[in-house]
Amino acid sequence: MALTEERPLALPSGDVETDYSPTGVFTRPTADTGWRSWITTVDHKKIGIMYGATAILFLIIGGLEALLIRLQLWSPNGTLLSADLYNQVYTMHGTTMVFLVVMPIGAAFANYLMPLQIGARDVAFPRINAFSFWVYAFAGIFINTSWFLGGAADGGWFMYAPNSGVVFSPTHGIDFWNIGLLIAGIASLTGAVNLIVTVLNMRAPGMTLMRMPVFTWMTLVTQFLLLFAIPVLTSAQILLMMDREYSANFFNVAKGANPLLWEHLFWVFGHPEVYLMILPAFGLVSEILPTFARKPIFGYPFIVFSGVAIGFMGWGVWAHHMFVSGIGPISVTTFSLTTMFIAVPTGVKILNWTATMWGGKLRFSAPMLFSIGLVTMFTIGGLSGVMHSVAPMDTQQTDTYFIVAHFHYVLFGGAFFGFMAGFYFYWPKAFGYMLNETLGKTNFWLMLLGFNLTFAPMHVLGLQGMSRRIYTYSAGYGFEVWNKVATVGAFILASSVALFIFNIFYSKSKSKNLPPVGADPWDARTIEWMTPSPVPAYNFDPTPTVSRVDDFWYRKYGETKDGKLVRIAKTEDVVQKRTDGKGIHLPSPSYWPIVVAFGLPIVGYGIIYSLWLALIGGIIVVGGIYGWVMEPPDDPDLAHDDDHGPESHSSSDGAAHDVASESESSTEAKEVETVV
């Protein structure tokens, strides 16, 4: 790879910023601690933590909605919720869990970990990163305010038109859903651009693409999926908005509208969407399984390319959501076949994880248990997924609880188990203390039990013919027992999530009496574990030079001829010491991301209620963007207190380039040394 291509840079060293006076209407904020530091931060780590915390708040909301659903279905002819309220609750449960929980937790890990895994200082556009987070947070709040403003959306998370038109849903619920997700789409899009540029452009010396940790690879694939999937949803939502707010005819069947248009557009987005929800979790367990098996990941290129293959093939399977919509035998056959094919790269990954564990010295810590939970539970969900590729069978199962069981096995048993594994694994890195292992293991077994009690019976219910989205059922169909089991399971599941949240605070209070965790509590493999825990603002000092996959591991361990692992260096000698970080140039905080993001929901309320409000929101957005652009690029006094002239700049640039290109050709550390 040509890392060393000589070309004039955008800022050639020498004639920088001397004659250039930034328009400093406002100075940049400087707070390092307190609430100001959080709302103005552009640090990818703080933003990652905020993504995670906000997503957990929405998880609690979405979880309570799930419990309401299960209580309603506890016995035949349930009366807890009316039919109308039930529609709103399941719609908001799905919307919340997909858009406000699973996607943001993926973004949380991507934000926090990916720059650390590639040895970067921050993401490519730190202010846009903060903007993405605030847009997401405000969009989530915006959608949920519909509960207090005449009722929430009630069309299911896929919001099929024309059913979601004004005729069938006259309240503002669907408007809130529609405009809220349009706003959230801005967050996903800007986040995707930001993270892709970061991975492609900002890797540490020697970190070629095929040396990147698997999680970083999966982040890259995920963000590309977002980049191309979100605009398709956006275009569909613009059509729906035009229909609902301005009486257009996109879904007006009386004027010849095609009711399949929304379904196609939605699922062209929707199927890549399910892969972009699961791939971050795949990346996380690909980090965790090798650590606790003390073996490298089995078939690194295969696991990378199967992830990329899923990213490509995910675009060719959308119509398997529409087998019963009358799309014709040719389409059904085509999409049946593509759906069967996409099981292959997924199967490759399952095989690789199993082979990684095979013969390893397994340590069954909490993160490992959750990872194994993902591998097993996702396999069950994957198998029921392949069943749906068989069109005649799919016809039987469509809109029954069998589908509900399937996608909860892949999204909860897959994505969420992976996220739990990631939380337990990376908690010491992010917060400087370990989560209690005993509670963690209890957490796992409780969650596994609750999960299977909730969703396994739904397979049976579905095959018995219980349809999705009905708010009640009559006695005598044989649904009673399994619904009761599922409801009990849902409460066990909720208690396991509560136990996790308790564990956070419990472990925090206990950690005061314990020695600090150190940089590398798990004896891990990738370079993010070289940073002190919790990670300092500057990430790495010095920036590591990477010479192979699992670079950090091979700084600690070597192999004898017969493949035995031998420790060659003490962990304490290999990891980085916490420095004061003086002189490391960091992006300065900024007020503007939250200001611009704040304007967007106001525009949203304006579109629904009054265009005057939209005008005010628009002024905030545009004014915020101008403030953003005019903001001085940096505070020159901050973090620049050691002198480095232009000369040292250009020379050290060259050195870094040489290391990068040379270590490419050889993994021998000695050769790298001779270059410098």
Added chain:
Amino acid sequence: MSETLTSRPSIAEADAHQPGAHIDHDTNTGISNTKLGMWLFLASECLLFGGLITTYLLYRRPLEGPGPHDVFDIPFTSVSSFVLLMSSLTMVLAVSAIERREHQRMRVWLGATALLGAVFIAGQIYEFTAFVREGLGFTTSRFSSAFYTLTGFHGVHVTIGIIMLVSLVLLSMRGKLPEHRSETVEIVGLYWHFVDVVWVVIFAVVYLIP
């Protein structure tokens, strides 16, 4: 791996303090972050317009009201399309001017680009009002909704481009756009060319296909 199994000699690590390690100073691909970001954004925009163009193709034959070729004035729209395409030329000239450090000339060409874009938008507004007078309202038929949404959406993109161009001229007049930031002009240019290319597709699909 080696047989001796000694600790690896301390590898020369890149100094984190060097300004070169600061973001934006050098990149792995050699393309600057902002330019790569703009390319990715435009890739995403392709899908957005793709969705709207597909919708238009599905709905271009109305069940009632005037059809496409009852209202379209092809010569008029051809002229306004030509004006928009010429704005790409002036945009290129603006980028080339700033690279030769000719600030005054760059401002002239940027202004010309914005003006040509504004002429196009004025043409679109005229066209829309003429269509409405001929009985093609936004809610008249499935064709009218799809037509106004697609072309209007493109018009919004052109308008945002004009705002960016005018902002660049104002920044430059106040001396806030020195040569080393010339890439900003190039990136706005990328957006502008993209909007033009999309119009070529829309013009062909909407106006020219019988």
